[in-house]
Amino acid sequence: MxxxxxxxxxxxxxxxxxxxxxxxxxxxxxxxxxxxxxxxxxxxxxxxVSPEQTALIKKGQQLFKDKTCITCHLTDTKVVGPSVKDISRIYKEKDADIVAFLKSESDPIVDTNPGQVTIMKANLDSFVKNLKDDELQAIKAYMMSVK
Ligand code: HEC
The missing domain is CATH 1.20.5 (Single alpha-helices involved in coiled-coils or other helix-helix interfaces)
Structure with a gap:
C-alpha cells in the first residue's frame, strides 16, 4: 500500500x-x-567567402593581370602555360602550395615537360622574385579560387 x-x-x-x-x-x-x-x-x-578573402582574391586577380601571368595562363584554356583551372585543380588534388612553387621552394607538378618548366623558371628567377609575400598570397588565393 x-x-x-x-x-x-x-x-x-x-x-x-x-x-x-x-x-x-x-x-x-x-x-x-x-x-x-x-x-x-x-x-x-x-x-x-569572408570579405577579407574576397578582397584578397580580387587583389590577386589584379596582380595576375598586372604581372603578366595572364599572357601565358588563361582561366580555362591552355596557351603557353597550363590554364589557371588546371593548376588550381591539381594543386588542390595534391594539397600543394602555389606560394612554395613561386618561391622556387617546390618543384612543378602540373607540367613537368623540361621545355615548359624552363619557360616558367625564367619567370621565377626574374620578376616573380620581386613579388612580396602578401602579393604571392593574393595570387595564390585568386588561382585557388578558380574552379
Ligand atoms: C611566359 C609565359 C609565362 C608567364 C608570363 C607565367 N607563366 Fe606560369 N607557367 C608557364 C609555363 C610554360 C608553365 C608550365 C611549366 C611548369 O608547370 O612549371 C607554367 C606553370 C605555372 C604554374 C604551375 C607550376 C607547376 O606546379 O607545374 C604556376 C602556379 C604558375 N605558372 C604561376 C604563374 C604566375 C603566378 C605567373 C605570374 C606571376 C606566371 N605563372 C607567369 C608560363 C608562364
Whole structure:
C-alpha cells in the first residue's frame, strides 16, 4: 500500500514538473536548439567567402593581370602555360602550395615537360622574385579560387 501511495505521489510530482516545463521552458528551449545549428552552419560558409578573402582574391586577380601571368595562363584554356583551372585543380588534388612553387621552394607538378618548366623558371628567377609575400598570397588565393 505504501508503495502504491509513493508511486502515485511520484507520478504527481513528475507530471507537475513536466507541466511546469511545458509552460515555461519548453518553447524558448526549442527555439534556441533550432537556431543554434543554423548559426553554426552559416559560420563556415562565411569563413570561406569572408570579405577579407574576397578582397584578397580580387587583389590577386589584379596582380595576375598586372604581372603578366595572364599572357601565358588563361582561366580555362591552355596557351603557353597550363590554364589557371588546371593548376588550381591539381594543386588542390595534391594539397600543394602555389606560394612554395613561386618561391622556387617546390618543384612543378602540373607540367613537368623540361621545355615548359624552363619557360616558367625564367619567370621565377626574374620578376616573380620581386613579388612580396602578401602579393604571392593574393595570387595564390585568386588561382585557388578558380574552379
Ligand atoms: C611566359 C609565359 C609565362 C608567364 C608570363 C607565367 N607563366 Fe606560369 N607557367 C608557364 C609555363 C610554360 C608553365 C608550365 C611549366 C611548369 O608547370 O612549371 C607554367 C606553370 C605555372 C604554374 C604551375 C607550376 C607547376 O606546379 O607545374 C604556376 C602556379 C604558375 N605558372 C604561376 C604563374 C604566375 C603566378 C605567373 C605570374 C606571376 C606566371 N605563372 C607567369 C608560363 C608562364
Amino acid at each position: 505504501k508503495k502504491i501511495l509513493s508511486l502515485i505521489l511520484l507520478s504527481i510530482v513528475i507530471s507537475f514538473y513536466s507541466c511546469g516545463n511545458k509552460k515555461t521552458n519548453k518553447q524558448p528551449e526549442q527555439i534556441t536548439i533550432e537556431t543554434n545549428p543554423e548559426v553554426k552552419k552559416e559560420a563556415p560558409k562565411n569563413v570561406e
